[in-house]
Amino acid sequence: MAKDSLSALLDGECSPGEIDQILDGMARSPDLGLAWSRLCLARDASEGVRVRKDQPCICSGVMAQIQVQAQMPSAPVTRAVHANTAAAPRMRRRWPGYWKPLAGLAAAASVAAVAFTLGLSGRGVGTAGAPGLVAPQVSTPVSLPAMPKRPRYLQAVSATSAGSQPAVQDDELRNYLIEHSNTLADRGMGATLSYARFAAHSIGEPLAQPAAGAPSGGEQP
């Protein structure tokens, strides 16, 4: 009767009650397990699974390992692995939470540094007031006049719109860039570099001031 049930189990035609009977029967008689193995082997072989003549049955080894692990104090590892697996998505979801304050801090620090630099520049203090901090930032744009294209491009923009009010354009452009930078900073780190670049380029150099001798229509690169 039990082997009959095994055959039905192989065909997926067993009721849950019969599965219980089979499991109980296996506990009593190891032959039942071997019979199940042979049934599976015959089906696998007829389906093309390659079988060796001395094919070892790994079942006893597997079950022995499982029982050893179950008896070890570290048996809860099973659950721990599961718990870690389940916790992984939660950890992943937390990452943005960690980054947000860092991004905010970085953006705030960069804005504060640039505002401080601009403040120094606006008061005409120049680099002498804070040699350690400001001098490297200012020194870079000071060397930039060797690259005439950027000012000329900006000059062309201002010439078409306001013409006689370069200072107003300069302020508007600066305000726009600050606002743009702050908006980007609110979203992440993206604005820090661009704002720093803008600030570095704008310090000590009027953005819309026409360069002496430059053509008014702008120069195409």
Next chain:
Amino acid sequence: MPSRGAVGAREARPRHMSDNNIDEQLVKRAQAGDERAFELLVRKYQYKIVQLVGRLVGEAEAPDVAQETFVRAWRALPGFRGQSAFYTWLYRIGINTAKNSIVSRGRRPADQDIDIADAELYGHTEHLSDVDTPEAQLLTEEIKLRVAATIAALPPDLRKAITLRELEGLSYEEIAEAMDCPIGTVRSRIFRAREAIDAALKPLLE
């Protein structure tokens, strides 16, 4: 003999539906801590897993890696939610275990990439069979021949029942209708046919 075409036809039908139901029930019992249920699953899939990992790590290491595959599967079983068939899930663990074994031995993984979908489609990896040893191929062919010869020698009612089940893939209920007999009779006939096949295969496998 289950010819190639017959096997293909068998795979085309939803054979795995009932298999999956049984697997599902065994997995649920195993997840509840019933090691005997897991043992049934190990016995059912051990040959396929040995063959699978054997193609990646070689025949000599295949049993050890297959054993490790099942132990890992047992550990991970609480996380198995049944979103795929149990064998598909096991197949994936087998491949990962084999690859880890290769890497840990400082060898390069096989160039041949194995598609997980093959586990669903074929239930085994015939597309890799070109790396089989001639002995294994020979034995497999011999088993197929022996099964076919045994089925051919069965009494007609047993032969018809096992043919409708194994080659045509009919359920017990459908076979009972086709043979105009109770389901219990079908079940008994199929069992007796399998006993005859088992008896014929024993000398080959021992």
